[in-house]
Amino acid sequence: MAISDRAAVSEIAHLVQQDVLRLSALPTVRSAFAWLRAQEAQFAHWQLEMARIAAPPFGEAARADWLRERFKELELEEVRIDDVGNVFGTRRGLGRRFVSISAHIDTVFPAGTPLNIRQQGSRLYGPGVSDNGAGVAAMLAVAGALRAVKLTHQLPIVFIGNVGEEGEGDLRGMRHIFSNPKWRDQIQHSLVLDGAGSDTIVAEALGSRRFEVIVRGPGGHSWSDFGAPNPIVVLSRAIHAFSQTQVPTTPKTTFNIGVIRGGTSVNSIPESASMRIDIRSTSMSEMERLEMVMRHALDRAVEEESRAMHARGAGQKRSGVLSYEVVVIGNRPAGELDSKARILQVIRAVDTHLGNAAQVQRASTDANIPLSLGREAVAIGGGGAGGGAHTLQEWFDCSGRELGLKRILLTLLTLAGVSA
Numbered sequence: 001m002a003i004s005d006r007a008a009v010s011e012i013a014h015l016v017q018q019d020v021l022r023l024s025a026l027p028t029v030r031s032a033f034a035w036l037r038a039q040e041a042q043f044a045h046w047q048l049e050m051a052r053i054a055a056p057p058f059g060e061a062a063r064a065d066w067l068r069e070r071f072k073e074l075e076l077e078e079v080r081i082d083d084v085g086n087v088f089g090t091r092r093g094l095g096r097r098f099v100s101i102s103a104h105i106d107t108v109f110p111a112g113t114p115l116n117i118r119q120q121g122s123r124l125y126g127p128g129v130s131d132n133g134a135g136v137a138a139m140l141a142v143a144g145a146l147r148a149v150k151l152t153h154q155l156p157i158v159f160i161g162n163v164g165e166e167g168e169g170d171l172r173g174m175r176h177i178f179s180n181p182k183w184r185d186q187i188q189h190s191l192v193l194d195g196a197g198s199d200t201i202v203a204e205a206l207g208s209r210r211f212e213v214i215v216r217g218p219g220g221h222s223w224s225d226f227g228a229p230n231p232i233v234v235l236s237r238a239i240h241a242f243s244q245t246q247v248p249t250t251p252k253t254t255f256n257i258g259v260i261r262g263g264t265s266v267n268s269i270p271e272s273a274s275m276r277i278d279i280r281s282t283s284m285s286e287m288e289r290l291e292m293v294m295r296h297a298l299d300r301a302v303e304e305e306s307r308a309m310h311a312r313g314a315g316q317k318r319s320g321v322l323s324y325e326v327v328v329i330g331n332r333p334a335g336e337l338d339s340k341a342r343i344l345q346v347i348r349a350v351d352t353h354l355g356n357a358a359q360v361q362r363a364s365t366d367a368n369i370p371l372s373l374g375r376e377a378v379a380i381g382g383g384g385a386g387g388g389a390h391t392l393q394e395w396f397d398c399s400g401r402e403l404g405l406k407r408i409l410l411t412l413l414t415l416a417g418v419s420a
Contacts, residue, residue: 017353020350021353029409032149035149047129051128061085064105067161071089071159087162091157094155096186097155098186101157101160104166107131107132108390115128122397124397125393139193153416155416155417160177162174165365202365203337203361203378204335204361206332208280208364210330212276215323235274262274334372343378350411383408
């Protein structure tokens, strides 16, 4: 960064710090902090109640209905559920541009997962209770605080409970929001609440591409049809070649073959075999390069098995029967927040004011979508502490949630603007 740029960032940071100090001293903001401190039992109740409603990928409707009712109780306006299941509620402001605060309502757990949701002291237990029960509870807490103290702000705020963040949901809820010109053009800052904690700022979007590769052949009996092309062998050749690929450390880039399927019995040549591949990087070009390497490895593997088939004398009756298909099952865009972005200066100033230590990190969250479009966005936790995410042993500890909620509220109000 040039010296002039560093000076500009320093000046912006100083002005933002002054704004945070002014806001935190306002009587209405201090009253909101006091309200947050007194309502922990309500927040835990919301969190437990929501976690008891199943929300598997593409099955979030019941939880969306629940959140819609909470938005209405908190007197948000224009409460509705859109075509894909995202829940919206707004608070009016004077401007036309919005600040959004969002939390995903889906979980990674498939339909039928036992939901043994319970509380023991300050700890909540059960699937999804932290990811993203903590984020949704924090969003509701902020809406409740704004209503309780009748705090007004300059920019309107839109509260969003979005679907499709986890796994094969592939950020479909956030994609849908930012494909709508109204929101794409009018959301100025996006504050994403995901999971527990107060020690991170996700300002770098980790991109990922996920593929299912299916290799098909004629199949047959291991004895009488020996020589027929074997899809499992093709996959093995491709995996071996692809796994030799060199990847850079900067930008960090990774790949993984996570699932392999195929075959029916030990004495059958399989008709098909498949694998699932995950490629991740902060660089779109690196992900594109690895995809090309993967496809070239498959081409070579098919050619080698076809030659081997002819060498085994099966060429005449088996020619033209070996093929593969690559199906995209996930595509999360990469992106990075500009160091001069106001939202980054605001969250850092809030952390300084609260004495909170937080590190900028890289991750794959709902913030990927606005960041990839060049919009200002960060993802932060909902306070407290959590663990065991994506397991049946997931937990959330309410202790320390107050810090996270104050952090969220101050950040939101600084972005939206509050006059004395």
